Amino acid sequence: MHRVGREAILAAGAASAAVALSAATAGVAQAEQPRDTDPGAAAEAIVDAIVPGQLADDRIPGAAVAVVADGRIVFSQGYGLADVEESRPVDAQHTGFFPASVAKTFTAMALSRLIGQGALDPHADVNRYLDDLQVPDTFPGQPVTAADLLTHTGGFDNDVVGRASASGAGLPSLGRSVADAPPARVRAPGSVVAYDNYGFALGGHLVEEVTGRPFAEYVRETVLAPAGMHSTTLAQPHPPAVDESLATGYRPAGDGYEEARGQFGAWTPTGAGVVTTAADVGRFMLAQLGPDPALGRGVTERVQRQHYAQDDRVPGMAYGFAERAWSGHRVLVKDGDLPGFHSNLALVPDAGVGVFITYNGDGEDGAAFWDAKELTRAVVRGLVPPAPDHAGAGGAGAASGAQVDDTSRYAGTYRPSTVSSDSVMRFAGLTSSVQVRADGAGRITTTGLSMDPSVQEQHWVQQTPGVFTEEGGPGRIAFDDGVLAGGGPEATAYERLSWYEDPGWHLIAIGTAAIVLLLAAAGYPAVAGWERWRRARSPVPARIARGAICARLSAWLTGVLGTAFACQFAVLVADGNLLSERVLLGSPLLTSLPWLGAALVLPVAGTIVTAPVAWIRGWWTVPGRAAFTVVTVAGTVFVAGAANYGLVALPG
Template sequence: MRTTSIRTRTTTAATIAITITAVFGALVSVAASTPAHAAAPPRLDSLVDTAVAGYLEDDRIPGAAVTVVAGGRTVLAKGYGVADVRTRTPVDPDRTPFFLGSLAKLFTAQAASQLVAQGDIDPKADVNEYLRAVTVPDTYPGHPVTLDQLLTHTAGFDSDLVGRNRTGAKDVEPLAESLTTRRPPRVRAPGTIAAYDNYGYALAGQLVADTSGLPFPAYVDEHILKPLGMTRSTFAQPQPAPIAADLARGYRPSGASGWTQDRGQYGAWSPTGPGAVSTAADMGRWMTGQLTDDTPANRLMQQVHHRQDPRMPGLGYGFEEWRSGGRTGWFKDGDISGFHTNLLLVPGHDVGVFVVFNGDGTNGRASWDGKDLIHRIMAALVPEVPVAPVAPVVPVVPEVPDAPNVPNGPATAAPSGATADPSLDSYTGSYRPARVSRTSLMALEGLVAGVTVEKDGSNGLRTTGLSLDPGQPEQSWLALGDGLFRERGGTGATLAFAKDGVLVSSATPSTAYEPLTWRQSPSLHLALLGAGAGVLLLAAIGFPATALVRRLRGAPPHPRAARAARTIAVVAGLITAAFAAALAAVVSDGNAMMEAVPLGSPLLTTVTVLGAALVPLTLGVVAGAIAAWLRGWWNITGRVLFTVTAAGAVAMAGMLLQYHLVGAPFDWLAR
């Protein structure tokens, strides 16, 4: 878990009131002849300048860009720091393209929504009716995958991004080819649970291409970018030369004061993130279009199509529903190696904010910094709305509308008063993000990204691992009744336990959390992994030492088979040591790991090769333990110690198989 102290700044109610008055006064007074970017409202400019300067300095981020739109125009578009630490090129909001990461999904959703609005695609039909170059296997007969499910992360595909990205655009394979050769399995019936799904969005991009007859980048360029005047944005790989010449570089902190350039921002799955670039000014044009153009496609994007729990924020097409202080909007963030983006639209106030950093930041703080800045801007531009307490009602899950212009029903309002919940014990335990892979090396995320829920007094819960703030791993929640909780401290965040036991957080509507049995507990698995590794490491030291003492004493040698069994145990211990060192090198730097996983690396390959080697060695150690008792090798103490060694090897190998750390030769055993 990343931990670092978060910056805290306070703003008085009077200051907020003055800021709001000044901002909206300035918006009203902006002349119609204002050029591309209207003058930034008083105080908003200085608020953003001060905040971004703090992020760049405190978290060691090279550069950033921020755009704010309001009242149908761009009121702030500024660049900060440098786009390239070698050339010291300053960030220019009009000219510097940044990699968008998962914000690309908004354009994919918009493209698909346009085709739905035109009647070219039925969002509830089997996608195989429209796909030409790719076929979705019929894993769950009678439950086909639909476009609606692709765009709401409910299609049920497993997650596997290992080795999907490339260092350069010239190495990117065609989208359809990658969707076929690198297709993850379907692991759950579609429509059942939200689990953030990159493959699903890449498949939606192919659906756009097959239906429109245009390559996906060409469709986006012709039907979205050009109509909005987004001339410095593209999904093409490689980018056109004028755009490529000004691209920002992404970095992670290195050493005491330097940076290392991140790689791996390109890839075949461009509809889900890799390769897509845009400038801060262009993103202002896109946000303005979303806020002012009341098209059927935009309405489709900005309505809820899936709620994991009817009381919680849901999912639009591309967007996550956002709620804070009585305000509602649509949010999306994106992360790709070296780049972190956040975007929020608040249609009720005609306000939109886009923030991008070209650095991961110390301990990966850039992603949180973007959210923090949006929170500050919203506090200045959009006042909180008091919400009166309401009584609980029987929730009804809203249906997805048949027509694109029919709004989806609102979520059931939650009661605001605390109450003692007699069933708190039923909510405690371990939970795992549904996005965690079941079949690939990315299953390792389940070992470190679990959520723990404990009782906190007689009417509350405490969670660990659920917070998006790296400086606040623990959160305390007040019971509201019927499995609903509100975060203590006035943040407005809510937590719900659905009828099927799934945990839903208002901060992450695109990924629910599944309850784990005690056998699936990450704490248990970590203990088994640690105990197994410890036993094998002791064997690697103890058995050679014992053999040396026997030789020095002139004791007769043990049978050759017994010596071979101990040799196998020693080799297993040595490989365990090498495995632990390689794995530690991979996970020790979270920023570097963010590059290594989608790009692939020799170190990751080393981890899986060493893991694979431990599987047959474990079989050899177990066979040796059985033979030791059957043939009477060593004394009782020696046999017991070797049996403990075999048990440790089994525990170690079992966890390697569980988390797919054994590579291709034995990975099928874990499936």
Template structure:
């Protein structure tokens, strides 16, 4: 007879209880006391999770082994905890490619990336519970060596805003990392010197914010009087016995000896990556941990461990912000992303060569942590972790809730269009991602929607949605929901740390792609055509044009040259997206030089604009020649307009 899952759980619990009671019965024939029964129940409860998760090893083995081979990832470590116990922990693959060192879940330390933000939130919550930090206070109340700019008078950045990604700082990852842990600058000094623009009033929309969380860590440092890494060691890692976890940079020798290296696939091999260290340790820069230490933390977090402080763990799990009251939102740093009708708290982390995912289902006391030491093909390792978590949850906590019913008569006017994620940088080169990866919404008959660019799954493509309320839609073949606020913003349960904003027609990436394409093609032709034209005139013995006419054509040729080199260089860098990510966060000289090419093109295009006017007023060349030159100038303006819009223009030698 095949047992249903509830029956298997019941049998497992009864069996565990019987095993626990057997020694008591054998020891004495006297009636069992209430204390005896309580002890037996406790033993049964401790043993039940392991029985409930039978087969977990086979599932994880199959999924992770397939991922490593298919996606060219060197190694991984996984830990699963349930009911206050570790029910599974295992390492896969290798931690060091040349040495072929096997991964061990209990001893191999991996960079955690932004998963470490949970430690920062825990530290801040401890001080909040001790009334040393006020979540509603202006952060400038605590800052002494620098202040956050008052961009929105009467709307200060509050402590709580830092912990919910709602402070409103611009996103700017360029140059935040260093390759050498001995060269990491001081946290406070770096925050003061690299304060980003405030691009929206705080507390309005969530936008994933590294600077804000780093600032929260600095407040811990200021208020406690201890260096941030030392505070977390003394008040989080130490009390929980997480001896293989540290925020200290460089790492202590015993931890460094067991640290995995991170890689990206190149050709048939793997290249070790840099860029995991940096001043922003509260965001995860430099933080390392073993998988089993992360399991220890999840047990403490879901179990409201008093060693973290009374009420501290629970405060992280409570909702502190949502962009739409109908959708889940943010705890302190933890993202509410329900799965199978169950509340699920999530956090992931990514640094070059390392990708970690952590998920907790508090009501089931189930926690899953998976980390990889490779980017994988096209950076797929981050999604691989989410996919593993989904498969585990789907297997052991299946969805039993009824499907939401479609609602008719919902007004969908004004929803169709292109949407841009608000994590798009306003000031840095990373804004170029928005040129290629904008979300789109189309309205289908009957009030349903079709979208692209919203799913975190790189293989998802188009998604279909049906209405379940005013401005609220359910995914047809999935669990996600999206909501529209009537103000041009779109929210999704797949990621409560960002919003998508509808674009006006003139901000459409499609329009910009056309402008860019036309500009590049014409300037490439100019690069080849003007030298050919000059040689033809020379061979035919035609009179030499005036000096300024020649200068105008040389400027057009130089603009074509600069554009050709820029596009070719950018295409070469973009051919390996994993390497490009490393280049951006390290802030390489090569990237600065690349952007400077367009800065020079601005100067040569200015000469072209002047030359166009002079060509018509002074009648340089033939009419066809003047028209061709005018078209080239318009193409240069079109190209540079797009380059300026997406922060692709740098100051030469700047």
């Protein structure tokens, strides 16, 4: 990448701020723009023009922003309310926010320090350092390493159900938590990037094992204090002074707000329970962007260097940060999301620019998640102009002289690597897949890949075989061996599914079956009442009558339990903001669902056994037997679908 001086970049970037504001929000390239050499004023103009509208339109109570440039914090400001009931305003210097997974960068700094001291080999089996647990040898000869943990490539299943707490009191120790319920190893380490909270929790415990000190204490003394982050704490419960200035997290509810829970937990290295201020994160960004010996020579350079790429042709992973390519610059990003709190941090190392955004509200339909990214991108584009050798946004055609292959080879359905394989949260795979459609020579269309909720489809133009740039946008994706890389959230790849794994037709089949079971739940009592009233049943031997009654009872129970299951699932997922809280806290509404699925197995088995008997012995009328058979098939499909997505509790 062509490099230019930070001062030149900042001068040109701040000069373009007025035009960059509209261009960044519209997603178009920058042209020649007027001069304004104050990056603080430029940042203020952009943020002031965007944040108040986000808070009002998306129903988010408050936000705080910090921007660093030219070796200093050039802008920090609070917006809206930290507490709705108290009408307490947000103060960027003093109001505490839960930064959530942004705190994983603190963990990365701690581990990088130990690596630099030679106390931890990043490529050695982590079991070498662990005394109180051992990572199972699921993939012989392929041990999990610290580098795997720091790049989200450890291969652990994404299981966070019940990992959070409504308060910081009574939590188990970090070591006990990672040892008691480790998720399954579902991939060979280093094979696929998949966002991994357990991996970072285990990485934090490595710090404890190597240093013999509590994780929170080590990070405070070696990362937070040297960076001047005196308003940041990893302690749980919080010191009283922290709670006094802490913002309350909210989600929209009716015409007002409802307090969100689930920000605490034993996995502090992942961000659980961590509290900071926008100003403190500003100091952290300065420590990242400047050669500060207090953090250890080479520590920040090691953290920021690329350590893994799912595909060498698209950005990859640093330690704790994900890489992005914006306007020809390498940008390091880290977002953080907990119920009621959403944050985004971005560093542009070659320009010395850093941006941190945090909100204390989910927003309508989870809007704060995207709002943080949209605002970050607007500020970065306003302060940092395109690199001199940057060709601009996505092209209108394939690169000159490029070999264009048959794009139908990439068509199909792809599932995010972050979808759980071994927990109840496997059901997320029903609605999170990405569709890739071939549009002729050198072109494809993706559906479901963009993080922007307003963008359903993206169109891509092939640059070289397997590599595509977004038409009219900044995106770049690559395909290799059935894996799509470079799009979607950070630390996520997309793995191609076989036709029978496609959740599209699974949804149709399960939805149709649910309708049939609802009709069965209501219909069988109606039929029984009608028959009793008309006294229409033909006399049959008692043995056959009892069998027919048991068969109908099985069909009715199948309908009732299936309908109850479908209703409970619908309530669970109806509010995406509330779903996040229920998952992290392990709500009974979620954890009991697989047991309801297991209860459904018995009556379905009863219908399967009795359906052929009904035809052989001539129970009921032909339409009655046909209806019974339809219920049997629907119940079987429904249970099979629920089991496939982890919603049936199986023995063992």
